[in-house]
Amino acid sequence: MYCGVSVLAYAGSGSAYAASIADAGLTNRASGYLITEFRLVTPGAGPEDCPDGFNEGYSQRFLATLSPTEREAHEQDPRLVQQALAPWYYDDPDQDPCANPAAFPDPGMHTIERPLAMPRMEPDGSMSERELPPARCPSPDVFAGQVEQRTIDNQYWRVMGCVRGYQPTGLAAAFADSAILDGSMTILLSVAERERSDDGAVDVGIYSSHQPVTVGTDGKPLPFASLSVAEEARYHNVARGQLRNGVLTTDYFDLRIIQAAQRLDSELYLRDARLRLEMDPGTGRASGYLAGYWDLASLAHAAIRIQDRTGRSSGKPAADAHGYTCPGKYYAVHRLADGHPDPDTGNCNSISVLYSVRAVPAFVLGAGMQAPL
Numbered sequence: 584m585y586c587g588v589s590v591l592a593y594a595g596s597g598s599a600y601a602a603s604i605a606d607a608g609l610t611n612r613a614s615g616y617l618i619t620e621f622r623l624v625t626p627g628a629g630p631e632d633c634p635d636g637f638n639e640g641y642s643q644r645f646l647a648t649l650s651p652t653e654r655e656a657h658e659q660d661p662r663l664v665q666q667a668l669a670p671w672y673y674d675d676p677d678q679d680p681c682a683n684p685a686a687f688p689d690p691g692m693h694t695i696e697r698p699l700a701m702p703r704m705e706p707d708g709s710m711s712e713r714e715l716p717p718a719r720c721p722s723p724d725v726f727a728g729q730v731e732q733r734t735i736d737n738q739y740w741r742v743m744g745c746v747r748g749y750q751p752t753g754l755a756a757a758f759a760d761s762a763i764l765d766g767s768m769t770i771l772l773s774v775a776e777r778e779r780s781d782d783g784a785v786d787v788g789i790y791s792s793h794q795p796v797t798v799g800t801d802g803k804p805l806p807f808a809s810l811s812v813a814e815e816a817r818y819h820n821v822a823r824g825q826l827r828n829g830v831l832t833t834d835y836f837d838l839r840i841i842q843a844a845q846r847l848d849s850e851l852y853l854r855d856a857r858l859r860l861e862m863d864p865g866t867g868r869a870s871g872y873l874a875g876y877w878d879l880a881s882l883a884h885a886a887i888r889i890q891d892r893t894g895r896s897s898g899k900p901a902a903d904a905h906g907y908t909c910p911g912k913y914y915a916v917h918r919l920a921d922g923h924p925d926p927d928t929g930n931c932n933s934i935s936v937l938y939s940v941r942a943v944p945a946f947v948l949g950a951g952m953q954a955p956l
Contacts, residue, residue, distance in 0.1 A: 615947035681898025708832030748905025766795025
């Protein structure tokens with residue numbers, strides 16, 4: 584069994600915690616953390632990014648087809664719009680444009696096509712904001728050969744950048760932390776110094792947990808909680824890493840964690856992910872980024888279909904609330920995908936994405952990390 588932070592850290596204040604850790608940022612050769620923020624990086628878009636304006640959801644598209652008189656009547660009574668666009672939930676997934684978007688024509692989706700200066704993870708694990716054009720799907724040989732020289736972009740932002748609900752003041756940002764705070768999604772992190780290592784080499788574990796976080800009077804997750812990792816081995820992710828001068832960076836690893844929120848019941852699958860965290864020795868807290876390539880099948884399940892706890896899709900009402908259509912997003916994601924090209928078709932099967940991460944000290948129980956090969 585692995586218990587993250589030390590008892591000294593739990594009993595003392597921030598200064599006591601700082602006194603208990605080594606310069607590398609480790610407590611008794613190991614540290615545990617609770618992820619308190621896990622947010623898509625959505626920088627915000629301006630008119631120059633979306634010259635054709637923001638995308639429209641089902642309701643907006645429907646209203647645009649009405650005469651002025653009809654539109655006024657529907658806007659005064661939203662129930663008319665709901666009835667006209669029913670069903671919102673489908674018993675037959677084949678008829679659902681969000682559960683089966685490939686069976687529907689592409690209605691189009693505005694995406695950001697111009698060069699952007701936005702956060703990206705560079706090959707050495709550092710972050711930059713170089714202005715770059717949209718990434719393109721490379722050939723299988725080129726992608727495989729770029730492992731050590733690959734900059735992980737954030738192509739997913741280009742897909743969602745012209746969506747009103749994904750702006751900094753939109754719905755996505757408003758509910759960014761709700762899944763953690765309401766107990767739907769608990770993510771744990773462990774950092775353990777490698778045996779017989781004096782160069783900052785560490786093993787890093789990222790785990791889902793079925794235990795909800797404890798929230799303080801300030802509405803934020805409390806540090807130093809004891810939380811157990813999920814029993815399912817598929818949600819145990821371990822990577823090699825380096826911890827130097829208070830900065831943790833990992834090698835590439837595949838990540839699977841539970842992705843749940845409100846009605847959502849799915850998982851997040853990132854391929855060739857990397858984690859970068861800056862560890863604060865004064866408080867024991869950490870902040871940084873997780874970059875990787877979101878598998879398109881996983882993305883479709885969690886972010887287009889939006890598989891809910893009843894087994895049905897909640898994609899259509901979610902798309903309408905944010906301001907897009909499911910088929911439009913499906914085809915845009917495939918068009919802008921930039922990772923893991925299929926050797927037969929050449930089409931990319933993943934899209935780069937970036938998350939911002941914050942964490943507080945925690946007791947991580949039951950990790951039992953197995954060192955990656």
